[in-house]
Structure formats: structure tokens, C-alpha cells
Amino acid sequence: MNKKQKRWRNRIIVALIIFAIVMAATELLPLSIWLGSERGAVYLEFALFLIPYLIAGYDVLAKAARNIARGQAFDECFLMSVATIGAFAMVFFPDTGPHMAEGAAVMLFYQVGELFQSYAVGKSRKSIAAMMDIAPDYANIERDGELVQVDPDEVTVGDIIVVKAGERVPIDGVVIEGSSQLDTAALTGESIPRHVDAGATVISGCVNMTGLLKVRTTKPFGESTVSRILELVENASEKKARTENFITRFARVYTPVVTIAALALAVVPPLLGMGAWSDWILRGLTFLVVSCPCALVISVPLSFFGGIGGASRLGILVKGSNYLEQLAHVDTVVFDKTGTLTSGTFNVVAVHPEAGIDPDSLLSYAAHAEAYSDHPIAVSIKQAYAGEIDRSRIKDVQEESGHGVRAVVDEKIVLVGNDKLMAAHESAWHECDLVGTILHVSVDRTYAGHIVIADVVKEDAAQTIAELHAAGVKSCIMLTGDRRDVAEAVATELGLDEVHAQLLPEDKVNAVERLLANESDGAKLAFVGDGINDAPVLMRADVGIAMGAMGSDAAIEAADVVLMDDKPSNIARAMRIARKTMRIVWQNIVFALGVKVLILVLAAVGIANMWLAVFGDVGVAILAILNAMRCMSVKKMSE
Template sequence: MEEEDHNKQSCCTDGACSPDPKPKFKKMLPLIDSAADHSEGLTSEFNVQGMDCSSCALTIEKHLKSVPFVKTVSVNFSTGKAKIEHVGDTELIIKEVNKAGYKASLASNKRLHQQEDRSGINLLILSGTLLLLGFVGTLTDLNPNPVLLTVLYALSIIVGGYKPAKSAFFAVKSGSMDMNVLMTAAVIGAAAIGEWLEGATVVWLFALGNALQTRSIEKTRNSIRNLIDLAPPEAWVKSGNDLVKRPVEEISVGQLIFVKPGDKIPLDGEVLKGESSVNQAPITGESIPVDKQTGDQVYAGTINEHGMLEIKVTKLVGDTTISKIIHLVEEAQEQKAPMQAFVDKFARVYTPIVFAFAIAVMLLPPLFGSGEWGEWFYKGLELLVVACPCALVISTPVAIVSAIGNAAKNGVLIKGGAFLEVAGAVNAIAFDKTGTLTEGKPKVTEVIPLLATEHDVLSIARTLEEFSSHPIAKAISRYAVERGVPSLNGEHFRNIVGKGIQATIGDTVYFAGNLKLFQELKSDLRELEPRAASLQQEGNTIVIIGTKEQLIGIIAVADTVRESAVTALNSLKQTGITQVVMLTGDNQGTAKKVAAQTGVTRYYAELLPEDKVAAIHKLQQEGYIIAMVGDGINDAPALAAADLGIAMGGVGTDTAMETADIVLMADNLEKLPFTAKLSRSALRIIKQNIWFSIVIKLLAISLIFPDVLTLWIAVLSDTGAALLVILNSMRLLKSS
């Protein structure tokens, strides 16, 4: 961030300010003034520590909105980050967040291995020691000094409860009602009626629960932050005759870097020299290394298995594929799922209602002569503690963050909780054929010689096709090369648009093309047409080789089914997908053949892009929640029309990463069943968490009035439930 000038003395640049600003802001004015000429303010991102539910985020938001030098603020509990538009130095923001009881630091994509902040743990230990001394004193001394015990318990409350009380103060000040408010009120109430031991126990258990929750939640957040460490911070570059290391931030596009065997590739680039196998699992989730040679693209964070690679950098450190993945996943964590949004709204209404109900329990029964004031006051305090909706509020976001983090590690980008929720409910999947169920790379399936040997047919075909960039021409040329068939000396090449190609070999003009070309050449096709029709019905494209006078041979070319398609589709059916649909612009024969090979349940052929959209709508009208799988470019209308758009082959493809709801980074289908299982597991765990939280609350409340519950059991049930919910959600980090 650009360094600000802190030496300006005037608090206003337009002369419209009061000459005597509020005293408490005087010491901030030089810092605020330093950004006065930034009329739109600065936007900074901060990491915030200490938030263990979304109520904490709301408290920070409301507090910062009341600060005069903050323009806009958005705090996200799931990511532990805050985006703030402000004027003045970032240190002012950090101080204000600290005031509210949390710790902030300026966010950075650089690797910052900071030491763990142990101040909270130290206070927890000190508070527990004071509590233990008081408790042991009660047990061992027949005549304990009540004043000394009260002092020990009071010190334990102050040490352990200072931070929650400070957070509670700012929560009340900003008009929000979080768990810190409820706990602080309960502890003050316990002290007021002389229950110092219970008050100190509540504080310590609450602090212990918060410490465990914070530690667990940080593990889920780090599942994304650790992606930053996939790419090395330095790269080898040539300086004279030597290789030296340079920080990746100092390397520009077009510069050459060198990657030794076993090293990670530091930046996206193109291989200029060398051959190797590269493990792309950190980006795509593929378990098998990919062979790389001159001209191939490589990506930051992948591992060079063997062989020295000389690479020309194509993207700066902030624009690499891994950087985009991190950015998209962090954005995804900020997108609330409908279920999470509902729970948050419910908690905001529920908490103040229960707080009011607790006050009523304290006051109304004694006023109507139905018990002692102390008895009902204690029950009201118990209700305050039980009322904390922390486990309920935390039930959804931790599960979503865990699932999204696990998916990212496995090469699947899920762009938000809403899409994860939809993916868990999908019961039908539609696939584009070409490039999705099939390789998208035609291959020769059959060579039929007519008036020459197969070798001669291929030799003439290679001569005609080897300079063409058409996929079918490349397939024929590759087939001939693989079989060692040489090309002949050709000349006078001419491309016949939409029909084929011609060239002169020796003194004869040869043609390679479709039926339409030879019909125009007036060739005799009577014997050929039935065979050609049969091949086309089987899903082949026909290339005829011949002259004007005679036909020499036929080459059948077809797009082949992906090896992973059959296995992936069978696995999808086992996860609860009832309809697997194929949408294609190819003819019925080709569609029928691919459908039979892959096991799709139904197919639609000869479709234009708008017809694919109509097919999606038809399935939706039948009651299916449908996902569309395509390449993210040609299938954009169908991807948009489906309930869920899934793009394949996102690695290096900006369009696919931007357009779809879910992106499979590898160009294969093997991660689709994983995604379906993970999404369903996430939904199941979220529902388990919600029901568990509700049942625990109801059970605890039911034990208040029979005088079974105590304050410390109440706080144990609340923090214990929250911790169990987090641990249950963290199972999604290990799902595979």
C-alpha cells in the first residue's frame, strides 16, 4: 500500500469543518488528514482473529460503521476477513477492531509465518489457576475465609472475562446482541446474587470453549490459506553464467526461469527447453503426472518430476492460475448459502427475544408471588446462557468452508455455499458430447481400400492432409505417421472450403473430402453410398480419397469416448443421480453410438445451442434439479439455464473459471462423482448440525425449571455443542 503523508496539520481541506473537533479524535486527525485527498478513500483487507460465529462479525461491522473515518465495511466470519473502505492509516482500523475485543492485521498474499498469539491462552490458564485455588481452598480448609475466596473467584472472572466483556460492551453499543452479551450478563448476575464460584466457572468454561472453537475454525480457514504455499516464493533465473534465486514478485512476463527436477514450478509459463513429467495434482487433482515438452503450458504450484525445464513466464505472480483459484475460493466462502442466510436471520431475531424472555422469568414469577427473587433470578441467568445460539449459527458456515476447501485441494472450484447446496440436491446431469463425454479429438477408426492398398491410401491421404489445420486432417496425418506411412511429393495444394482439399501428386490431381465434394466432381458413388451411410450411422465422419475418375479408398474418422466417462457416469448413478442426459449437435447415429458406449439414460441429437437450453427447461419441467456439464464457452447458454453449471478443464481457461458455478480444473470427468458425494455429505452434515443444536437447546431449557441445570452445566452444554458442531463439520476436510 502506498505510504501516506502523516505531517498534514489541518483536519479539513475545504474549510467546512468545525474549528474545534471532538477532543477524543484529535490524536487521530493527522492520520485521517493524510488521506483527505483520497475522496473515494482506500480499500483495505484485514485478517480478523477471535471471531467464532457470525454474531462476532456483525458486532465488528456495526462498531466500525460508527467510526467517522470508515466509509464501508464488510466482515466475513467464514474467511476471517474484513474489507473496509476508509480514510487514514490502516493502524486506526486495527486499533478500532482491537477495541471491540478482536485482533486485526493487514491481509497479504505473501507468506507470513507469524508466531501464534498466546495471550488468550495465558489468560485462560491464569483464570483457571485462580478458580482452582479458590475451589481447592473450599475443599481443604474447614473454615475458609469467604473474603479470600470471593477475591480469588472475582480475579478469575476479571482475568478470563475481560475480553468477552469488552466485546459485549461494543456489541451493546452497536445495537447487536451476541453471545458475549448473554454470557457477560449471566456472570454479572451470578456475582450479584453471591454465586461467585458459578460465575467464575462459567467464565472459564466459556473462555475454554472459545479457545477450542477458534483453533478449530482456524484449521478450516487455513485449508484455503495454505494454497498460497503451493507455489514457491523464489525462482531460479540466469545471471551471467550462474543460476540465482529471485523473489517471484520481481519476475516479469517474458522472463526465463529454470526449474530443477523435484522442484515446484513458481510461475505460469510455456516450456522453451526440456522435457519432463509434471505433477499437476495441486491444481487439477489429477493423480497421474502429465508429460510436458517444448510449447506446453505449465502452472505455478505444480511439481517438476524429472528433467530440467527452461520456462518463459506468461503470467505475473498475482495472475497465475493458483492465485485465481485462491481468489475465487475466498470469494466463494463469502457467498452465503440460503440455509446459512436463514439461520443467521433467525439467530438475530431469536437472541433478543430469548433475552427478553429471560428478564421476564427473573421478574414476573416473584412479582406474582410464585417463588423467591433469588430462585427465579438464577433461572433467568441459566436461560441467558442456554439461549446463546452459537452452535446453531456456526452449524452451516464451518461445514461450507470445510467442503469448499476440500474441493479446492482436489481440483474442484465450488464458487459459493449456494452452489454447494444446489449440488447436494441435484438429481439429473446433462452433458455436452464433444469434448466432455468424448475426447473432442477425432481418431481414424477404419481405412477401406478400394482400388489401392491400405498403405497407398494412407500415403496419398497424408500427402493431402498434413499441411491442414483441420482436426480431421490432423487425425489422418497422425494415424499415417504412427504407422510409418510416408508422404509423397505434392504440389498445387488447394483448400475447398467445407468440402475437402486437392493437390497434384506426380501428374495426377487427387482429392480428399466428403460426399458432397465427390458428388460435385460427378464421381460414380453408387456402390459407395450404402457403405458410407452405414459408417455414418455408426457415428463416423467419412473422408473419401480419389480422383475425378475413380475412388481409391475411404477413411472413417470418429470422436472417441473418454476413458473416464463410463466409470464416472456409473459412479454418478450410485450417488443418487437418476437421469444422465447427453446433448449434442451431432446426428442421431453418432449420438446413439456414444450413448450406448457411455451408459447415458437418454440423449438429444442434432441440437442448436438454443435447442440445448430448451432440453434443459424440459427436464426442469419434469421436476428434475439439473446440472449441465460443458466446456464453459460453447455451452454458455445451457450452463446458464441449468440449476447448476459445471465447466470442465478450467486450468488455464479464464472463461471457464468465470462463467460456471463449479469448475473441474482437470479436463476429465473423474472428479464429478467426488463433487456429488462431497456436496451431499455437506448437506447431510449441515442438517445434522442444525438438528443437534436445536435438540441440545431444548433439552437444556427443559432442565432449567425442574432445578436440574446449573449455570456451569448450561455453559458447558452451549460451548460443548458448538465445539461438536465444528468437529462434525471438519470431517468434510477429509472426505474424498
């Protein structure tokens, strides 16, 4: 609670104490006997209740006056001012009872509700502010043998910065010296530190936990990950959901309509001789108090704000409440394969030597033949080989594009590649039953065996599909440019409903267009990709979800929802958050409107008094705010 809120709270507490004392005095003390007349006691009550009323509500009255002067009269301050001033003005109608206590109570409890709202919004903002804490205050640059702290904006691409233990990485870059553990929790929600050493890419916003790192920057600060995320979070509130926009438009029409209705209720019946002026004016004032739409205009945006804030703490960045609303209605989820459901890195999954050939010897020949290649397949073979590569054993390396590599290793001709390479060199080979990329190895035209390389399915990918189906998603579909047999094997393993393989980027867009055309009314389609190669599809889907997007500008630009870690299971968590947020939004809308309509009817027929009106306004608002605050509970929202 900030200083302004504390002063506000203290003022309301003082007003409540004075109100309670005045209430007790007027109820328990024989004021009319002491003053010698009933009217004298009424006027004294007027003066006494005016004290807490003005202490609590002077700012509401001032705001209402300013808005009237600007021609913007119809808001909750206007409604509260007219209703409470009217309640006090009832003292001038001798034929009716005094209503100063109700007038003061309406203003007091309205302010209590406003203070509660301010606290709730502040708490929600803290979940967003936690994300803002990733912003670095400075960067360390070495000058004349000393470390100097400079503004991150002053650092240019290619500069060497020093990140000490306990400091945040200020700018994206590559480690050139040192090793350490990085805390990425603020970006991804992941509690396990990430190990980095020379050659590793680091992104801004992470906390260096142990050793000293020297980092060569690869982006200016304004384009680094932390800047892009902060910009994304700050702009999230600008993109409102249809429900939120409806409530805003509703309040603009609703407020003047109920004001005119209250005026008609107070004036028309007594003009027609249907009762005393005091009775109908009181009904009109009660009608005004109940009609204040603050429960809706507060709780609905607060629910969305809380949902977005709660998601951000899990490393799920939603660009606006409109995307949160659409995510809640998704019934079809389309996945890219590589980097989304699979790790995107090739690994050796099997080594099948021919009879009499040692597996390590087969890997050794393949690793030496691929020693000079940077192709992902070559890298995976070299990583799988346990020994050290002796380049003095290698001669005459020739890469045959699309086929493989030919090299002389230990004076023997070694071929490593696909079946086309074997056929081109008239070497024997045979098929393998395993699904993946098959690298055949031939030594001096004698078939030595083959190595199976595959893009490994992520640990939580199958769990993701199961959770999405459990959440009511009808179709989980995979689109990939990979071979059909590989794609179908992954789809079977994960339990996907459909798979479309060997697609070019434009084929993916066409496939999504067809799926969108078949969507039922109100249902939405989400596409999940890595955000770089899939930008066109991410932008075309109803909801584009980019995952594993730490440092990916394309992902942050193209997607509507950005998952900062590499876990597909967070897709299901994001959908659960969106759906619970929408349930809470509609609970508040139905509850607030239902109670208000009921009490408005009771007020119009003279059954509801001003105390019931206080509940209809402030009570409903507080209950709706409490319900909206459930959106901020990350654990409950993502379960």
C-alpha cells in the same frame, strides 16, 4: 496453532489449573471453621474463584463492554458476561447457595469452546491455504546472460521466463525450449505428473519436477490461471448459502429475544409473588447461559467452509457455499458432449482398405494428401500414420471446403474426404457401419477404402453416469451439436437417459430452459461443459460446472463449480461432498436447537442447574464443531 492461539491456550490452562485447585480447596478444606463463619467462607470462595474467572474471561468482559458502548450489545459475549457476573452476584443473596464455581466454570468452558472453534477454523483454513501455496513468489528472466528473479507482476506478455527444476511455473505460457514433468496436484488433485516439451502449453501453479524449461508467457500475471484461482478461493466465503444466511438472521433475532425472556423469567414471577428473587434470578441466569447461539453460528459456516476446503484439495473449486448447497439438491445433470464426456480430440479408430490394398498404404496416401492441413481430422490421420511424410512426393494440393482435399501424390490423384467429395469427382465409394466421421480415399478414381475417425469417450465417463444415478440423480441428459447417429451411439454406450443432437449454442440454452421449467420444487439442474463454448448455458443452469478448466478464463468466469482436471467422475465426487456437507449442517442445526430447547424448558421450570447449562452451551458447541470438522475429511467426503 499461531502465537496468539498459543498464548490464549496457555492462559486457559493456567485458569483451569487455578480453578481446579480452588475447587478442591473449597470442597475439601474446612474454610468456615478456620474463618469462624459460614459467610466468611463464602466471601473467600468469591475472591478465590474470581481469580480464574478474570484470567480466562477478561477479554470477553472487555469485548462485551465495547459492544454495549457501540450499541451492539446482543452477542454471545454479552450473554456470557451477564450470566457469569450474575452468578457471582448471587453471593449477595444470603438465602441462596453460592454459585461462584458455576460462574467461573461457565466462563472457562466457554473460552475452551472458543479456543476449540479457533483451532477448527484454522484447520479448515489450512486446506484453503494449501491452495494458496500455488502462488509464485518470483519469475526468472534472463538478463545479460544471467538469471534474475523479478516479481511476476513485472513480466509482460511475450517475455521469456526460465523455470528451473523444483520451481513453480509463475505465469501461463508455451514451452519454447526444454522438456520436463509437471506436478499438477495442487491444481487438479491428480498425482500423475504431466510430460511437457517444446510447443506444450503450461499454466501457472504447476511445479516443474525435472528439467529446465524456457517458457514464452501468453498472459500477464494478473490474468494467469493461478491468479484467477486464488481470487476464486478468496471470494468463496462471500457467497453464503440460504441455510447459512438463515442462521445469521436467526441469531440476530434470537439473541435479543432470549435476553428479554431471561430478564422476564428473573423479574416477573417474584413480582407476582411466585417465589424468592434469588431462585428466579438463578433460573434467568441459567436460561441465559443455555441460550447462547454459538453452537449454530460456529458450526454451520464451519461445515460449509470445510466442505469447500476439502473439495479444493481434489481440484474441485466451489465459488461459494450457496453453490455447494444447490449442488446437493441437483436431480438433473445435463452434459455437453465434446470435451466433457468425450476427449474432444479426434482419433483414427478403424482403417478399412478395399481388397488388395494394404492398410499402411491407405493411411500413407491419406496422410500425404492431408500433409499441409491443420484441421483436427487431418492431424489425427497424420498422427495415426507410422511413417514419415515426404513432402517431395506431394503436388497440387487443393482443399475443397466442407468436402475434403484433392492432392497429387506420386503422380497419382488422391481424394480424401466425405461422400460429397467422392460424388463430385465421380469416384466410387460405399457406406460404413461404424459410427464416426468417415473419410473415403480414392486413388486415380479407384476406391482404395475408408478411414473411421471418432471423438473417443473418456475412460471414466460411463462410471460417472452410473455413479450419478446411484447418487439419486434422476436424469442424465446430453446436449450436443454433433450428428444424431454419433450422439446416440455415445448416449447408448454411457447409459444416458436422453440425448438431443445437432443443436446450435442458442438451441442448448432453449433446451435447458425447457428442462428448468419441468423441475420440481426444490430440485436443481446442473449443466456440465467445457466452459468456453458453453458459457451461456453454464450461466443459465442452477449450477454451472466447468471441467478440464486449467487455463480457461471463460470456465472460471461462467461456472459456479470448476473442476480443474479433465475427469467427469469428479462431478459425482463434488455432489457427494455437497450432500454430506448439507447432512452435517442439518445434523448440527437439529441437534443444537433440540438440546437447547429442552434445557431452556428445564431451566425455566427450575430443574436445570448452571452445570447443565454449561453442557447446553459449551458441550453442544464442541460436539457440533467436531461434527462440522468431518466436512474437512476429503477421503470420507468423496467416497
